[in-house]
Amino acid sequence: MASEIIKQITEYLVSAEVEKREVVKVTANIKPDLTVEEAYEAQELLVQTKLDQGHRIVGPKMGLTSKAKWDQMGVSEPIYGYVFDYMLVDNGGVVPFQIHPKVEAEIAFLIGEDIEGPGITGAQVLAKTEYVLPALEIIDSRYENFNFTHTDVIADNASTSRVVFGNTLKKPSELDLDLVGATLAINGQIKDLGAGAAVLGHPANAIAVLANMLARKGQKIKKGDLILSGALTGAVLLNVGDFVSGKFDGLGEVTFTMG
Numbered sequence: 594m595a596s597e598i599i600k601q602i603t604e605y606l607v608s609a610e611v612e613k614r615e616v617v618k619v620t621a622n623i624k625p626d627l628t629v630e631e632a633y634e635a636q637e638l639l640v641q642t643k644l645d646q647g648h649r650i651v652g653p654k655m656g657l658t659s660k661a662k663w664d665q666m667g668v669s670e671p672i673y674g675y676v677f678d679y680m681l682v683d684n685g686g687v688v689p690f691q692i693h694p695k696v697e698a699e700i701a702f703l704i705g706e707d708i709e710g711p712g713i714t715g716a717q718v719l720a721k722t723e724y725v726l727p728a729l730e731i732i733d734s735r736y737e738n739f740n741f742t743h744t745d746v747i748a749d750n751a752s753t754s755r756v757v758f759g760n761t762l763k764k765p766s767e768l769d770l771d772l773v774g775a776t777l778a779i780n781g782q783i784k785d786l787g788a789g790a791a792v793l794g795h796p797a798n799a800i801a802v803l804a805n806m807l808a809r810k811g812q813k814i815k816k817g818d819l820i821l822s823g824a825l826t827g828a829v830l831l832n833v834g835d836f837v838s839g840k841f842d843g844l845g846e847v848t849f850t851m852g
């Protein structure tokens with residue numbers, strides 16, 4: 594049973610999302626000493642709130658998966674959140690503008706068998722992955738100016754807002770995912786680029802870390818989960834009307850317009 598303060602944090606963040614309103618970070622406004630455990634408790638309550646509203650989980654997502662982000666945030670572990678069905682936008686579609694969206698190019702994993710930690714490796718993840726596919730993740734922190742601490746962003750469902758999956762599905766054995774390059778272009782101009790190795794050396798490593806983090810809570814990755822493994826590129830700020838294109842080596846193109 595969640596404590597009153599956890600309920601207050603969850604309500605604060607859910608209403609900010611629904612009302613498309615940025616708010617002061619939880620650690621400045623509600624609980625300065627918010628721990629990682631409490632932040633995931635608030636996230637779990639946020640997830641349960643959405644499930645109670647009738648939304649469906651598409652899969653978990655990994656965030657803060659690069660060494661550069663760890664140094665920036667003063668942490669040594671990625672974070673995770675959850676993607677829901679209402680967050681999905683068709684490839685080529687219009688993404689509704691929320692607060693201050695940013696886009697990242699990612700590789701998604703469609704999981705073919707349950708993956709239960711601890712001790713899971715990237716190789717084990719690849720063996721249990723049905724397909725990999727390209728994705729553009731739109732993150733949209735509910736916090737003013739993306740100003741948050743590690744625990745704030747965990748409570749805020751890792752800034753998750755919208756996701757556009759591409760249409761090219763490949764078996765993981767068909768690609769060297771660490772070598773897959775991606776470019777991110779806005780209105781025809783390349784704004785950033787990267788490769789799979791930016792994600793903990795190999796995107797499958799991020800999924801392995803997820804399995805091991807979930808195991809601490811007695812949870813696992815489930816068959817059928819469609820999981821974002823983390824950003825190959827930096828996060829690029831978007832404006833209304835922007836046309837966004839992510840091109841992935843061997844995995845095709847993903848596009849959307851910012852509505």
Ligand code: 0L1
Pocket residue numbers: 655656657658730732733734739746751752823824828
């Ligand atoms: O998906 C991500 O890597 C984002 C994690 C949260 C950090 C941010 O909002 O920049």
Ligand code: MG
Pocket residue numbers: 655656697699730732821823824
């Ligand atoms: Mg991301």
